Amino acid sequence: MEQRSGDAPAATEKAVALGQLRFLTCGSVDDGKSTLIGRLLYDSKLVFDDHLSALARDSRRYGTTGDDVDLALLLDGLEAEREQGITIDVAYRYFGTPFRSFVVADAPGHPQYTRNMATAASTSDLAVLLVDARKGLLDQTKRHTILCSMFGIRHVVLAINKIDLVGFQEAVFLRVASDYAEFASPFGFATLEPIPVSARFGDNVTRASNRMPWYCGPTLLEHLEHIDVESDAVEKSFRFPVQWINRPNSEFRGCSGTIASGRVIVGEDVVVQPSGHAARVARIVTADGDCREASAGEAVTLVLSEDLDVARGDLISACDAPAPIADQFAVHLLWMGEEPLLPGRSYSMRIGTRWTAASITSIKYKIDVGTLDHLAARQLTTNEIAVCNIVTQVPLPFDPYSENRATGAFILVDRFNHATVAAGMMDFSLRRADNIHREVLAVDKAARAMLMRQRPRLVWFTGLSGAGKSTIAKLVEQKLYARGHHTYMLDGDNIRHGLNRDLGFTEADRVENIRRVGEVGRLMVDAGLIVLCALISPFRQERQMVREMMREGEFVEVFVDAPLEVCVARDPKGLYAKARTGIIKNFTGLDSPYDRPLNPELHLDTTAGRPENLADRVVEYLFPG
Template sequence: MDQHAPAGFVDYLARHEQKDLLRFLTCGSVDDGKSTLIGRLLYDTKLLFEDQLASLERDSKKHGTTGADIDFALLVDGLEAEREQGITIDVAYRFFATDRRKFIVADTPGHEQYTRNMATGASNADVAVILIDARKGVLTQTRRHSFIVSLLGIRHVVLAVNKMDLVDFSKEVFDRILADYRSFADALGFETLVPIPLSARFGDNVIERGEALGWYEGPTLLAHLETVEAARDTASGPFRMPVQWVNRPDLDFRGFSGTIARGTVRPGDPVVAAGSGRTSRVKAIVTYDGPRDAAVAGEAVTLTLEDEIDISRGEVIAAAEDRPEVSDQVSAHLIWMHDERLIPGRTYLIKSGARTVAATVTDIKHKIDVNSFQKLAAKTLDMNEVGVVNIATQEPIAFEPYATNRTMGGFIVVDRLSNLTVGAGMIDFGLRRATNIHWQALDVTKAVRAGLKGQRPVLLWFTGLSGAGKSTIANLVEKRLASLGRHTYLLDGDNVRHGLNRDLGFTAADRVENIRRVAEAAKLMVDAGLIVLASFISPFRAERQMARELFEPGEFIEIFVDTPLAVAEERDPKGLYKRARAGEIKNFTGLDSPYEAPEAPDLRLEGGAAAADALAEAVIAHLDRGGYLG
């Protein structure tokens, strides 16, 4: 360094550069004093500056709950709404450092409806500090927090028994709480559990030892956090790197950029593209700072390979002699995070590593009561519920069990229409190896079958309210097609619900499964070369979209029979509206269950305005224009 500076200070900086990083989360109930504890850590490690202190003193007078004293909680409760309500509502991240370590604290809310935030905070933490109010002891929330911490794979727990000042610093109270806690926490399999009695408000055992707690012989909270060996050993074990970005500055360079999830990589190592099974060797580890002899888990690098093999974003480059599992069906723990509940059978997107694939929950084995840890039967998962589920992905994914590697085993679930993150999952194991299900290559193809019939196979999907006229119109269209010599088949509620789908009812989940089976059956018929007509209420956009995606472009025609509810109800051909209005039928579309009208149907028929045969002619005309009738 050519800059002039006190020599001792430059050494000091060099030492500080060698610090490592510990990420931990704090969890507790609203009044356990969690924010106060973090405020205290920030305050006592001297990371508060004068103006922050001035603002803290001002705020303490205005909103504080500690009388004339400084309210440390105000230091960390950031958003206006929280300040007014005096509760923490979202995950907040805080930073402090000592001479040994830099710390990132995820401060997560304690009350029930925000379980999802705790999972978020826990996902990147290696240690959890679970707060207990000494006056209240182990509460339901304590059990819930411990369960989620364990579920997200945290192996090191600090049990911070706070507010010891309010129980006369009693050792008996502390011992009783610890015994209560161990009675259920032993089952959660934490590697270390360090109980610490403390008073965040007065600072006892946070950083300095508390004199009133002289009977306690263990470390203070900070001393423990500074020394606990909690980092996962991700650098050993077989090499895995999800490819984020293909690096192609020019035709002469083709690199694969990503963050190493596990293991160590060196030039010359034999590697495999896990999905395609193609193998090569690492040619170089390219970085801005020059080529490297080795790179380990956690580092962001760019690899070049000896052979030109086709690798795109989402592929996993892995050690050739020790490959990750590849499957399109996995068993996983799933946390649901949205107030619109999980619908089994609905197609969601899951993002795992750098890969996003369409996926469905095919089976909920059970849900787990996060308070009692009991397994309960479940047909769906509500917000903040945890279940063990089977998931089928549209394409195989490379993964490792979450317990082995967080990066290779964690995934998020995204709703395809709202784009919101609605769930998070942890893969436990694969259900079958994708390599066993390679598609049989067939000689007689769809084109051959269609050619024999002299027609272009297509699916006409009629959607609309009950009584809209779907089946009537579809019937007329089928007759016209038959008269034109076309080979057709009509699927509707009546012929499907009595056979293929007779085990399904009318809940949202069953409606989704109903449509999935119909779409799959229609796909086989289109494959057989038929013109298929499907007439189903199919109220949800997501399922119609799912059906559409099973088909090649141009093979799926969505026909919206747009009849106003009043007209359909007036017609009421089967008397169903009357019964639904009388309360005899639940979940009736248009009444107590929603109908999501298509936003851009291929064809819209005004069911209230024209006669059925005119509408059927409109469908035929549409097919003719589209070249389906030859």
């Protein structure tokens, strides 16, 4: 197989000497991203002959350039991409010239694949942002610019493409370049280079165009070959996220992972975070044996002088410059979930190698991608960008993303379907986190429970309106009271008359309603009480969130079950009738969903048993025998 290039080994040697450049192409759909990269590869003679033959065949079948070879097909590898003529997945290509080696990511332009573009941006040093000369700046152009800035890209090339379709006019180029410079000025990019190109015909891609004598700047490839984007990761403070504990036998125990930033030397003092335990680096072990020093990007195993309790997810930092630790943060967030982001809902967060539970406490504002205005918001939908406050279940070591991309980036994952729903960047810890500390009380839960001679529990009755939750919960409380137990009942309607009187029935309000009741229930259990909660609590995620507030065995989920038609027939408060006439909106079971419990401690079918007998089952569960 023959490659259309010259002395490849010599070129590679020179490229390595200058350092690798990771860049992505982005912009709106049909602006020519795939064609541009295809042109770069083709003109650099980096396409194999058999690939050219296959490309010619595919161009006849899928091509959009008439009788010409469609270079975009070099990147669009998925069958769906070729049939639709769009990029869906991120396509990565590796190539080199005598001056440099490159990793290029072709990011999709369609809004529904913004998450793929964000993935590519998170590992890129430079962005080639394409704009169709005929259309100018579009919303997706602006969205991708914001994402590039959010993900720490400091160098941008504005490739004003399809200049051939506007007659190679300088005025068009200057207008688009000026519009973009004005839009991008708030982001403070280190470099912004506008270049007029025709990706289809190769003008100003790898060779200067003789059809634009008014343009005296570099070609795209010349700019990429010579721009200085050397990462300063080595100069940052030492950060080492622990990937796994390497213990092949009883004689060896090391912490394995990849150095995120800085350098480490044998004998240096380090600290394990968040525990704060200090030690010295006794050995640095690599695949090629021990070494004295290692730096950012190297995969190593650190052997510490002390046998500390270190686990996956911990961060080993320089002792004289440790990472800050907090559990409340201000963040930038790109929401990618199909369902809206709801403040208060619990998600799984991954930052570095650590997983923890986290929830958005408030949306400060979302960003209008067209004007950069700050807009009020109570929830976020797909592809919206916002500044939010977030709280984590445990304190985390971190760095602001602007200072360290490796330790300042995180993702949020839906806890039930395991889909990645958001990408985020840490801005700073909230000052309130520094001023608030947990107080150890003189009398604890165990002492209160012993005084009351009972095991505190949170008994959570859930089900549709009219299923019989409150009826059974009241009977249970009466029976427990008769047995001398200390109880309290939190009824959904009563709570909404006081603590939650400011909440409506939107999904966001329902989430906050359950969070507040869960916190009150947790405090009452801490006081030693048996707490009975009777609420519809329609969302499985929030019921799980409350369960996780409690210790093992303290949360008892009771599913009070009745078919919707039975609940409608009962309709003790006349709510279903009002909902069906439109007087009540967002009514659970009709126009708002109810997530049936999957594994409740008790499942009570109110169509198959009398309330008195069902209440006895609950008491028997709490006090067997």
